[in-house]
Amino acid sequence: MSADPERQLKGRPDFYRVELADMRIPELCEALDVWRSKCHEDGIPVWGELDFLDFDTRILPRMILLDVDNGPGFGVYRYWGTRVASFNGVDMTGLRINGLAPARHARYSEEQYRWVIEHARPSLFVACLGEKAWDRKYEAMLRMPCRSAPDAPLDRVLCVGFYDDVPQTIEEYVDAEIDLENYFDPDV
Structure with missing residues (x-):
């Protein structure tokens, strides 16, 4: 589950992958319904x-x-919403995944995108941005695969994020065992 071997050894993942059946965030559930309504017989929609x-x-x-x-960084952000930009403090439109900061965020984001493409299905990912107690921001990110054309490989990922500064908010909306409160060592 974790891209960082040190964190994996400590038993603390960089993110949690949560089954869609356990997702109860209204905006993300609505987005998933729209995505599903546009799917072709193969279970993937065509962007457009x-x-x-x-x-x-x-x-x-x-x-x-x-x-x-x-390529390096796996892909380029075609669109980066204003709420995402304000939460992350940067607009990544036109930039690559490996340009995200901190580097841990770039690594686990790329790993999540790869998972969605390799498994050809959407999933919810929950993580914490910021490693200091005073700088923790929590995200639940629904990532959904798409194609640019009916005969194209999976070459797009559409995401919808839910963000909060309080871990309990996301934990209340995700019906799965995740421990955001103890996500990092208290001494970090």
């Missing part, structure tokens, strides 16, 4: 048949669209 206008306006600022090219 699915687009930003299909989603409620309150979801748009929480959205990210990644163009997967399998």
